[in-house]
Amino acid sequence: MKKKSSVPTMKDVAAEAGVALGTVSKVFNNIPVGENYRIRVEEAAKKLGYQVNSYARGMRTNKTNTIAIIMPILSHPYFSKLTECICRELDENGYSGYIAITDRNEQAETRCIRMVSQHKADGIIALTYKPDLENIGNIPFISIDRTFSGSVRCVSSDNYSGGQIAASKLIELGCRKLLFCRSGSEVPGETDKRKAGFENCCQANNIPYNSMFTDKTEHEIRDVIYSMIDSGEFDYDGIFCSTDKLLFEIRCALNSRGIRVPEDVQMIGFDGITDFWTEKPICSTIVQPVEQIARVAVHAVLNYDSEESPSLICLPVRYQAGPTTKDGI
Amino acid sequence: MKKKSSVPTMKDVAAEAGVALGTVSKVFNNIPVGENYRIRVEEAAKKLGYQVNSYARGMRTNKTNTIAIIMPILSHPYFSKLTECICRELDENGYSGYIAITDRNEQAETRCIRMVSQHKADGIIALTYKPDLENIGNIPFISIDRTFSGSVRCVSSDNYSGGQIAASKLIELGCRKLLFCRSGSEVPGETDKRKAGFENCCQANNIPYNSMFTDKTEHEIRDVIYSMIDSGEFDYDGIFCSTDKLLFEIRCALNSRGIRVPEDVQMIGFDGITDFWTEKPICSTIVQPVEQIARVAVHAVLNYDSEESPSLICLPVRYQAGPTTKDGI
């Protein structure tokens, strides 16, 4: 027949233990306190099933031990893996994560950022396309894979090197007429760097190349390939695609027209996704260091102030041979 | 030269608008207030960039507009899709979601539940294996796909019907010696129902059947199949597998021994995962209604008290023909 059947508070613990309120607080904040007091408090807390109310604590300290994660989508192996790694890393640092899915929608991105900043997260890790970054206040914000114009800090793969590596690998494997493909579903910035690195390497090696851009979705792109082939414009022996998924579509289109991969055309993708079923790489690819990106992003957001704040952290990518190049499996 | 360069509070807005603190609160809670007052407040708020501090609000109201999501893993199409759907549904209801990944680890499950309940979420949606459900207090808890002994409410696919449908389909397609396969990586309860439904249908139709269980991981299971075949024990023309992934492994093993699917053996899986690359079903399967599960789970957790609280909500599954049965593509 206490007061209410509500959840216990520090006051209840203090009463149960016969100590002052402040003492209980100290125990839960690891501030030195008499050993006998500490024990009394801990027993009382356990007996009552007390847990600190982190909302009250957050209000007082302006610290919530929560980081917001903003992702465009989750039903894609790269994004889900990345999210999983971020969660694990946060957990290991005693943080938990909010999650918001934007469906690649700008308005949703802005709305999510508002929402989480209102929820007083201690920071934001976001993979976004074109958010409105005004009015965030001074909440630590780390962008993944997307560089913005302002002073927004970013953790990303080394896209430029990835492009270089892809080109040099194709050349090393004997290709002499190269093509770069990207589809329009990605944000300009990053794929441009992949392209730039690719072209840089081609030029340095005096290899002729071409670049292809289409604003079709990856799915519709097959028609573009078909018309290239049918009109005789297709004359390449090496292709670098901006994503593994795009590579898959193009490869299907080529196969439909009797062009063999890797015998006639060798292909390298970007992302490093392994097939869910076989757990093997589906193509030769430039692998993004997902775990490392997650780790560095979490570290960056948790130590936002104490860092010398580099505006861009590029993580090294690596080439992985697969069934779409002649060095592959 | 105000007080601090800190974030604006209701008090600041009240001062800026020249009204009382309580009036500002009313405006932000849609409580009727003089039209001219409302406008003054809204303008002041916009000017200052004010956002309500939901931690302070949460402390006062004991409502945080936050639901915790607990998942074993995210790098699996079913779990990531489910999580995505839950997030979308929460968002549409004005809630945001905490996320915790347990890595299928019991201790992590318990720890996560503690953590989120400490973070004062308004409820929990969890897909767990064997959590310690003590001391959660009275926080609304919805389990997905896992039925527990206690009064834990659960939203799940109709696993029993799924098993029946699979068996009846195989029989309809001409199979006369059936096999049920499950691997040990899943929790007992649910796959048992799939098995029970399957066996029930076999018995009703007087079709001989067998059931196979192995505590090997899905990956190691191929060896089990090999030894069955090599010792002559394998004599079936229809197999129902407890997951699509398991089906894939077994199918690979059969193929390696020259047994053709679906010509020699027809197979039906469970989950309804579509291949990321082709976006097509990889096998004939019993499809789980992912979106619906998410929607119902969110609805159940948000209306926890107002419901008549059924302890188990089973959602209908459906058969989808794929390349592993003779009616398939």
Place this chain on the structure above:
DNA sequence: TTGTAAGCGTTATCAC
């Protein structure tokens, strides 16, 4: 070392 009391930003209760 321990206890006391003043807030943190909101909401809710009342007089006005």
Place this chain on the structure above:
DNA sequence: GTGATAACGCTTACAA
């Protein structure tokens, strides 16, 4: 309809 004022549960000087 409006505006003081008392909580909410906790941290943190500061006083004992």
